[in-house]
Amino acid sequence: xxxxxxxxxxxxxxxxxxxxxxxxxxxxxxxxxxxxxxxxxxxxxxxxxxxxxxxxxxxxxxxxxxxxxxxxxxxxxxxxxxxxxxxxxxxxxxxxxxxxxxxxxxxxxxxxxxxxxxxxxxxxxxxxxxxxxxxxxxxxxxxxxxxxxxxxxxxxxxxxxxxxxxxxxxx
Amino acid sequence: xxxxxxxxxxxxxxxxxxxxxxxxxxxxxxxxxxxxxxxxxxxxxxxxxxxxxxxxxxxxxxxxxxxxxxxxxxxxxxxxxxxxxxxxxxxxxxxxxxxxxxxxxxxxxxxxxxxxxxxxxxxxxxxxxxxxxxxxxxxxxxxxxxxxxxxxxxxxxxxxxxxxxxxxxxxxxxxxxxxxxxxxxxxxxxxxxxxxxxxxxxxxxxxxxxxxxxxxxxxxxxxxxxxxxxxxxxxxxxxxxxxxxxxxxxxxxxxxxxxxxxxxxxxxxxxxxxxxxxxxxxxxxxxxxxxxxxxxxxxxxxxxxxxxxxxxxxxxxxxxxxxxxxxxxxxxxxxxxxxxxxxxxxxxxxxxxxxxxxxxxxxxxxxxxxxxxxxxxxxxxxxxxxxxxxxxxxxxxxxxxxxxxxxxxxxxxxx
Numbered sequence: 001x002x003x004x005x006x007x008x009x010x011x012x013x014x015x016x017x018x019x020x021x022x023x024x025x026x027x028x029x030x031x032x033x034x035x036x037x038x039x040x041x042x043x044x045x046x047x048x049x050x051x052x053x054x055x056x057x058x059x060x061x062x063x064x065x066x067x068x069x070x071x072x073x074x075x076x077x078x079x080x081x082x083x084x085x086x087x088x089x090x091x092x093x094x095x096x097x098x099x100x101x102x103x104x105x106x107x108x109x110x111x112x113x114x115x116x117x118x119x120x121x122x123x124x125x126x127x128x129x130x131x132x133x134x135x136x137x138x139x140x141x142x143x144x145x146x147x148x149x150x151x152x153x154x155x156x157x158x159x160x161x162x163x164x165x166x167x168x169x170x171x
Numbered sequence: 172x173x174x175x176x177x178x179x180x181x182x183x184x185x186x187x188x189x190x191x192x193x194x195x196x197x198x199x200x201x202x203x204x205x206x207x208x209x210x211x212x213x214x215x216x217x218x219x220x221x222x223x224x225x226x227x228x229x230x231x232x233x234x235x236x237x238x239x240x241x242x243x244x245x246x247x248x249x250x251x252x253x254x255x256x257x258x259x260x261x262x263x264x265x266x267x268x269x270x271x272x273x274x275x276x277x278x279x280x281x282x283x284x285x286x287x288x289x290x291x292x293x294x295x296x297x298x299x300x301x302x303x304x305x306x307x308x309x310x311x312x313x314x315x316x317x318x319x320x321x322x323x324x325x326x327x328x329x330x331x332x333x334x335x336x337x338x339x340x341x342x343x344x345x346x347x348x349x350x351x352x353x354x355x356x357x358x359x360x361x362x363x364x365x366x367x368x369x370x371x372x373x374x375x376x377x378x379x380x381x382x383x384x385x386x387x388x389x390x391x392x393x394x395x396x397x398x399x400x401x402x403x404x405x406x407x408x409x410x411x412x413x414x415x416x417x418x419x420x421x422x423x424x425x426x427x428x429x430x431x432x433x434x435x436x437x438x439x440x441x442x443x444x445x446x447x448x449x450x451x452x453x454x455x456x457x458x459x460x461x462x463x464x465x466x467x468x469x470x471x472x473x474x475x476x477x478x479x480x481x482x483x484x485x486x487x488x489x490x491x492x493x494x495x496x497x498x499x500x501x502x503x504x505x506x507x508x509x510x511x512x513x514x515x516x517x518x519x520x521x522x523x524x525x526x527x528x529x530x531x532x533x534x535x536x537x538x539x540x541x542x543x544x545x546x547x548x549x550x551x552x553x554x555x556x557x558x559x560x561x562x563x564x565x566x567x568x569x570x571x572x573x574x575x576x577x578x579x580x581x582x583x584x585x586x
Contacts, residue, residue, distance in 0.1 A: 052525065056268060057364040064364030064501045066525040068516045073447035078520065081527045084444065085392035088534045125541070162496065163368035165537055166530035 014102040017111045020149050021100055021141060025115065029095040032169055037083045040170065041075035045142055045152045048072055052156045052171050055135070066167055078170065088168045092122040092129075095171065097137065111141040111149065117156065117171060121164070133158045133171065177204065181586055188561055188574040190550040193543045195577075196373035201584070202492040208583050209471050210236025210489075213336040215322060215329040217473035217486050218242045218252055220500060222326060222360040223269065228286065231269040234488040234498075235330055236472065240319065241265045241275070242328060245286035252330040253288035254317040289315045325355035327484070343469065344411045350418045350467050353460040354477050359505035363516065366499040368524040370533050372540035374489040375580075377497070378468045380532050382417050382572035384408045385555055390535055393527040396444050397452050407462075410562045414575030415470035420462040421567075423454050423479070451517060454479040470579070478528075480511075481518035493540060499523060553577075 024043070031039050044050065051065035069075045096118045104112040114136060121132035135158035141149040156171035174180075181201060184190035194201060210216060218233040219242045230243035232255065239255035257264045257277040264277035264284075274291060275284045283292035290311040298304025319330040322339045329339060340348055370377070380386065384406065388395060406421035446452065454463045457480065467475040472487035483501040490496060499522075503515045522529045542548075556569030561578050564571040 053364065054367070056367075060269075060364075062362065062364030063512070063516055064366070064519060065516065066366060066523050068519055070513070070517060071448065074451070074517070074520075076447045077451065078527075080444065080447075081393055085396060086527060087390060087392070087531045089538070161367055163366070163524040165369060165371055165524065166533045167525040168530060 010105075013105060017102045017105060017141075017149075018100055018113070021102070021111065021113050021115075021139070024141070024149055025097040025100070029097060033092075033094050037169065038076075038079045040079050041072050043151055044072050044075055044154075045150045046072045048075070048151055049153045049155075050075060050151075050170070051154075052158070052167070054161055055157050055159050056161060058155070058157045066163070067170055082168065086168070088166060090124055091168065093132070093169050094120045094122075096120070109143050110152065111139075111143070113137075113139045113141065115139065119171060130164065131160065132164060132167070133160050135159050135171075137171070178586055183581060183586060184550050188577055189552070189554045189557075191553055191573075191577055192550045193548070195580075196375065196540065197492050197543055199492055201586075202489070204584055206236050206238075206489075208585075209580075210238070211332040212583065213331070213333040214471055215331055215336060215339055215342050215469070216471070217327060217469065217484060218330045219328050220326055220360055220362060220484070220502065221250070221323060221328060222362050222502065223500070224250060226271065228271045228273060229269075230265065230272060232265055232267070234486070235319065235332065237489050237491075239263055240330065242330075243272075243286050250321055250323060250328050251287050252319045252321050252328070253284075253315075254319070256316060257282055258290065258314045258316055284316055287315075288318045325352065325357045326360045327351075327355050343416060344413075346409065347411050347416045347418065347467070347469070350409075350420075350460070350465055351469070351475060353458045353462075353465065354475055354482055356459070360502045361505045361507065361512075363501045363503055363512070363519075365501070366523040367496065368533070369490070369494055369496050370536055371494055372536035373492055374472070374487050374495040375576075376536045376539055377474070377485075377487055377495070377532075378417075378470070378576060379573050380536060381419055381466045381468050381474060382408070382410075382576055383570060384419050384567035384572075385570065386535070387419070388567055390531050391528050393521075397446065405461075406567050408564050408567065408569060408572050410572045410575045412562075414561060414579040416468055417572050417576075418465050418467045419572075420465045422461065423452075423463040450514070451520060452479075453514070455511070455514065470576075476522060478521055479518055481515050481522060483519075483522065493544065 028043050050069040052067040053065045057064055097115050099116040101114045102111060103114055116136050119133040120129050122129035135156055138155040139151060140153040142152040143149050181194055184192055216235040218240060219231050223231050224244040227244055227246045230241055233240050233242050240252050241255050242250060242252050244250050255263050255265050259280055259282050262277050262279045264275055281294050285291045296305045319332055322329050324339055343351060404421050409418045463479055465477045474485040476483045483499050486498045488496040488498060501519060503512050521527050524530060524533055553570045553573050556564050556566060556571050559571035561571055561575040
């Protein structure tokens with residue numbers, strides 16, 4: 001196989017992976033925006049890592065996260081805590097994930113990807129809505145036996161340094 | 172028209188400390204007086220950690236009250252704090268959140284300052300070709316940036332605008348110092364990162380929230396359900412003799428110990444919920460303290476958080492009467508192993524603007540400010556636990572610590 005053919009295969013694989021990820025993210029956002037929060041952990045592998053952190057922390061290798069989950073069980077606990085125990089004002093949140101790039105496919109099939117995101121928050125007392133976060137997603141996806149992809153790691157790094165009051169739902 | 176003096180226009184309710192007037196939270200004039208008398212007055216204001224500036228030239232942007240300052244380590248290893256305001260045209264010259272530098276140069280006209288805040292360079296001081304420049308009587312030593320008093324205690328750095336402030340140990344007092352030293356014991360700190368968020372309420376509502384143990388058993392379903400703080404647990408609300416600092420303390424129990432009678436009082440209580448990863452609620456004893464949780468308010472703007480094993484400081488930066496910014500610095504200790512660091516990070520899910528407890532406090536405080544700004548009424552009820560007029564109480568169902576805070580506040584404010 002020539003070098004040119006390998007590159008063409010590689011580009012085709014990445015394009016296919018990107019389309020899978022875009023489908024995945026559309027479904028992921030739909031669950032967070034309008035669905036049942038307790039379905040959200042189902043987008044992750046059992047051993048998934050999930051973190052939401054500021055660019056300030058990420059750029060200085062500070063490991064802390066606004067949300068810090070080391071496995072799917074912790075994601076389930078977060079979904080339970082927010083859905084069943086937390087008090088917060090009514091709001092609409094809408095997630096947009098764009099500019100998806102597949103940056104690599106590893107030997108075991110893990111897909112490394114980057115994307116931008118914005119989160120728009122609309123409160124009853126703020127009906128015009130506002131930008132709640134803008135940032136980027138640093139993702140790793142693992143392909144399952146049935147062909148689906150699941151997140152084995154998602155790190156949401158936000159540029160919007162100051163969080164308005166509270167971040168209720170995950171990114 | 173001659174205006175009446177402030178104490179004739181802002182009159183405290185006749186009922187005394189059992190009422191707090193809305194104007195204490197919403198008036199710009201009162202806020203301005205707080206900045207002058209409290210944040211710029213004889214108080215110690217947390218500005219950062221030693222561990223954030225380990226090397227000479229390391230700096231962080233910080234605040235004393237609303238006033239921007241720079242905290243920097245100099246060549247002798249001392250930590251200096253000065254106003255982030257050029258003495259020439261007032262530019263806030265330090266723009267980066269943190270970094271390392273030999274000197275600070277104002278970007279506007281390139282006046283430069285050394286790491287102690289002394290003016291070290293003025294371009295064209297002698298003018299050009301014998302014309303212009305500074306007059307012959309200009310003395311750079313009189314034009315450094317405004318320097319603050321600095322004190323450090325086991326890794327925490329405080330600054331004060333006041334020449335009259337007492338030593339930190341006296342400022343805290345013996346009992347508060349002991350709680351402070353449970354966290355700041357002298358073990359070297361390792362910074363794990365920051366959270367920053369705005370909060371749509373008056374800054375005092377935050378210390379009040381931590382002097383209000385009543386809410387903790389009611390608002391925070393998560394705490395109650397998983398046994399961290401339940402009415403009936405061993406707990407205390409400790410206030411320093413002057414009423415300004417405080418520690419809310421509790422000892423963890425297992426959730427099954429909640430009596431049926433107490434459950435019935437708490438709408439928030441949820442039976443039968445369990446965590447899929449219960450490590451979140453593990454408490455690893457490591458402190459010289461009878462408490463598994465302490466939330467300490469060091470007046471006016473510092474909260475020291477010891478929520479089991481997740482540690483942090485929260486710095487209040489007021490932005491006017493109706494909003495403040497909260498800067499959190501989460502940390503562990505240099506000698507923590509990998510698993511302990513992860514445990515602290517894991518437990519961090521409880522706190523901060525996305526924390527199971529933290530987000531609820533932020534929302535509740537916003538609701539209080541909304542209530543004052545959008546409706547009539549004029550004063551709050553702060554009446555629980557009347558047997559303790561103001562100060563330390565042995566029960567969580569008490570507002571005596573809030574009354575103590577306002578006793579002190581009124582003295583400082585002359586109102």
